[in-house]
Amino acid sequence: MSTAPERPMKVLVYSDDADTRAQIKMAIGRRPAADLPKVEFVEIATQPAVVERLDRGDIDVMVVDAEAQPAGGLGVCRQAKDEVYDCPPVLAIIARRDDGWLATWSRADAVVSLPLDPMAVARAVADLMRRRVGDRLPAV
Structure with a gap:
């Protein structure tokens, strides 16, 4: 029996390249770890769209492509x-x-470097998802 929350967690994937976004999504998979909920992907190709989407406050984890153009993922992250x-x-x-x-x-x-290792990407995203769940738990 799964102890994972029912609500999917939203993972924003930022890259100007559709193939890169697809590779990242494939590496993460629908559920990066058994103890976590399923992932709902939000694909974004431009920096203004990232800002707009983050302002909604519903993104749980963000994955950025440092090589994205014209706004690199590291600048978008900062x-x-x-x-x-x-x-x-x-x-x-x-x-x-x-x-x-x-x-x-x-x-x-x-941080994960190219070429993408699906295990490393899934593990990193799972760790970040757990951190996000922990951040949202009420203090005891």
């Missing part, structure tokens, strides 16, 4: 962390391991 109240945790997908320092600057909560 803006969200600076401007969005209760910003969801963010997984940054970077092209080069050496870009890890940029991910730190962006205040990403987790």
